[in-house]
Amino acid sequence: MAQGENFGRGTSGSGRMVLVEFVSANPTGPLSVGHGRQAVLGDAIAKLLSAVGYTVSREYYYNDAGRQMLVLGESVRARYLELLDEPSEFPEDGYQGEYIRDIARALVEQQGESLKGAADHLPFTQKAEEVIFADIKSTLDRLGIRFDNYYNEHTLYEQGLVDDVVTNLRQQGLVYDHEGAVWFKTTEFGLEQDRVIIKSSGEPTYRLPDIAYHREKMRRGYDWMVNVLGSDHIATVPDVMAGIKALGYEPEKVTTVIHQFVTLIREGQQVKMSTRKATFVTVDELLDMVGVDVTRFFFLMRKADSQLEFDLDLATKESQENPVYYVQYAHARLCSIERQAREKGLDPDALSGVDYTRLELEEELALLQAMAGLPSFLDGAAEALEPHRIVFYLQDLAAKFHGYYNRHRIVGEDQELSRARLALAGALRVVFANGLTLIGVSTPETM
RNA sequence: GCGCCCGUAGCUCAGCUGGAUAGAGCACCGGCCUUCGAAGCCGGGUGUCGCAGGUUCGAAUCCUGCCGGGCGCACCA
DSSP, X not given: OTTGGGTTOOOTTTTOEEEEEOOOOOSSSOOBHHHHHHHHXXXXXXXXXXXXXXXXXXXXXXXXXXXXXXXXXHHHHXXXXXXXXXXXXXXXXXXXXXXXXXXXXXXXXXXXXXTTTOSSSHHHHHHHHXXXXXXXXXXXXHTTOOOSEEEETHHHHHTTHHHHHHHHHHHTTOEEEETTEEEEOGGGGTOSSOEEEEOTTSOBOTHHHHHHHHHHHHHTTOXXXXXXXXXXXXXXXXXXXXXXXXXXXXXXXXXXXXXXXXXXXXXXXXXXXXXXXXXXXXXXXXXXXXXXXXXXXXXXXXXXXXXXXXXXXXXXXXXXXXXXXXXXXXXXXXXXXHHHHHHTTOOTTOOTTOOGGGOOSHHHHHHHHHHXXXXXXXXXXXXXXXXXXXXXXXXXXXXHHHHHHHHSOSSOSOHHHHHHHHHHHHHHHXXXXXXXXXXXXXXXXXX
């Protein structure tokens, strides 16, 4: 207990440098529920690694050029022209969300009709990126997530690092030209087929800058790199790892955490999510409905490998029943006990002379044992990159405590016993506070 | 067709680097507020751990095959 907020913090990381890359959504639209899961998962992993002694950096990698952004810009342009009653052609695979209209409206207000004859999509794309990135960052902010670095793919091109990768690979004979495109011999690394890294149009595919980016991570000297990705990006991993290996670095230093999709249930129906369609639910909407604590807790209640079913009706309507309150209530209850003790003249923080041998009940020993196991428990969770274990640990500890509380008085007639139990309660309060903080959930003193 | 993930109680899921009678929440039924917070506690489960083989003293856990669901298999990211 004397360790206070430091209790439970392991040392297995021993100061090693680890980079956690997550979210990495390109600014084409607001964060959807799927991104939300990744954001919360990545952030919890970062917090967990930090808690066991790693020096952690969080990074958001994005690309604000390329085809996606072109389509985005053209989508805005079409809406802009619509607002001006000009003839327009909405891209076939354009972004249909209402936010595109909002951006177009803003452009009309700020620029009037001056962009009517714009030569290209750039002014539209730029405005869209500005607005959308601000939105994404505000959503992340609401979730309590901060990044240490936003890495723009542009940087790689500006510094010639992309070309350099091609040159390097070509010198090693790992690259060849075929049908106007440049191919990387991924089959040399045991993969099924070779992959195009530069299209016949001269543009690189995502693989090339991705490889260059990972080489930069390697060069920056991290001991460990964790990438959090959605299951739809799973196919990119082997190619990038092959690239890293080809360039002389150790792919073993990279661990990829793949999380499965979030299935949304609304009014008993499954909601299919698509960034381009207007049907997806945003993280902002989720936060409006259930709040940060419930959102974070819910996203961490399942291991990354499992698909996560998020029943919006249940989450909104029955939020009182949500397990997050069960754990928070344990914390609030412990705070309340300490308040009561102070009113009766007992100082919960005065630990000297406490006779711990008075804690002899089976339940008390079980609580002590559970708390004592926290450091090694966290080491295990960190090593496995599985923050959901913390959620289960807290629920379990809360159940133990609530049961104990209902059967036995903490502050009672016997002063010695009361002091010993208060010390136990204080330790529990600290463990709940630290655990909840670790998953980014608040620690209310009253509810 | 190939690769990865999942398949455990009515529902949503833990447990899976092998170990004793397989757990939680929700839902359902019945109890508990004159003493530290009832957002709580106590009691109530006949589960083919998807199926079939295999390894082992021992398998929900490891291996193989099959079935069912998800995600991939681009000169999109």
